[in-house]
Amino acid sequence: MxxxxxxxxxxxxxxxxxxxxxxxxxxxxxxxxxxxxxxxxxxxxxxxxxxxxxxxxxxxxxxxxxxxxxxSKPIQYILGETEFYDLTFKVNEYTLIPRPETEELVHAVINENKEEGLQILDIGTGSGCIPISLAKNLKGACVSSADISAEAIEKAKENAELNQVDVHFFHRDILNWKNFDWDNFDIIVSNPPYVTEAEKSKMEKNVLDHEPHTALFVSDHDPLIFYRTIAEMALLHLKKGGKLYFEINESLGNEMAALLEQKGFNSIRLRSDINGKNRMVSAIKPQ
The missing domain is CATH 1.10.8 (Helicase, Ruva Protein; domain 3)
Incomplete structure (x- = not known):
């Protein structure tokens, strides 16, 4: 039977x-x-x-x-896909699994920028969840995205096609941004690596064993290296009054605000996620 x-x-x-x-x-x-x-x-x-x-x-x-x-393999990698901002994204071992706090970052950008035809740059493409969600929800936006991983960019291109949006992807190392030509942008947004090596011991086994470490971790000696570099690049390639949005390490919120102030940005705002933790920061380039 x-x-x-x-x-x-x-x-x-x-x-x-x-x-x-x-x-x-x-x-x-x-x-x-x-x-x-x-x-x-x-x-x-x-x-x-x-x-x-x-x-x-x-x-x-x-x-x-x-x-x-x-x-302990994440279910998103087993099925090869996940949901983000009401869209479906293919994921693999070269792309981070999108997190809820990143949805909050995307929501802030969409909610605060209603103009049509914005020029937007995302730094750290991964699965493409940030640039694709912005392209899908901001009318007439011209969205570009850069990542050091060619494999991640290939998956992001697949996701852009899946979600029927146009995003311009670039295989670039942002730490060497001066080696490349960049347009000028209304918005630059990034969720760069921000987990320090010292924090590894607190992380779940399924993350440590399966998600790409280059997209997660930074040195204990210079945990703000990506933020500092992107802020310096943004000073040259944001338009006057352009906006900078970051997802950040909750333990480094004050340091992030101080860094952006020191670089000369205005209207610096630490933002809490749904759990009340400082997980985002935004700033405006002076007019």
Whole structure:
């Protein structure tokens, strides 16, 4: 007799398999994500059809993903995609998994800049989540993005096509920005590496083992190297009154504000995320 698995029994199975590795709430979230992905159901459809049988092929596929999750590999890398700002993005080992605080950064840029035809530069492309979301939501914006990783840029190009936007991608090392020609921009935005080597011990195993370290970590001796470099570049390549937006290390907010003040920027604003932590900063180039 062939065993049948319902949606509810499959949820229970996934949670049981993962309970020794992840918190209960996380196992439930993973169960829904796997079922949504494999069955092509919405979460509401899953909740309304818990007694529905699923095919053996679908169950085998879900079980394969579940066993991968037991190795601490992030679910976004297992499925090869994630959601960000209501858009779908393909991800791989060359791209960071987009975080909720980065959505807040994107939302701030979109919410505060309603003019049409803005010239925008994103630095540190990754999956392309920032520049693609801006291109999708800011009317007539001309968006460019630079990254040191050619592999990340290839994935970002795929995501731009997937989300039907035009973004100009450049394979460039921002630490050597003077070696390249740049346009002048209304907005420069960046989520550069900002986790110090000293903070590695506090990070989850699934991040350390799987996400690209070059996109995460900076030296303890100069944790603001990317911010300082981008600020110097922005002084030359932001238009007068242009805006600079950063995602930052929550422990370095005051240092970031001081750095931007020292460089001559105005209207420096430390911004809290939904959890009340200083995770963003913005500033304006003097007129």
């Amino acid at each position: 062939i065993q049948t698995n319902t949606i509810q029994s499959t949820i229970n199975y996934i949670k049981k398999e993962l309970e020794k590795i992840y918190p209960v709430r996380e196992t439930e979230s993973m169960a829904y994500i796997l079922l949504e992905y494999v069955l092509k159901y919405t979460r509401t459809q899953i909740q309304l059809n818990r007694s529905e049988n699923i095919s053996n092929d679908h169950f085998k596929q879900i079980d394969t993903y579940t066993q991968e999750l037991k190795t």
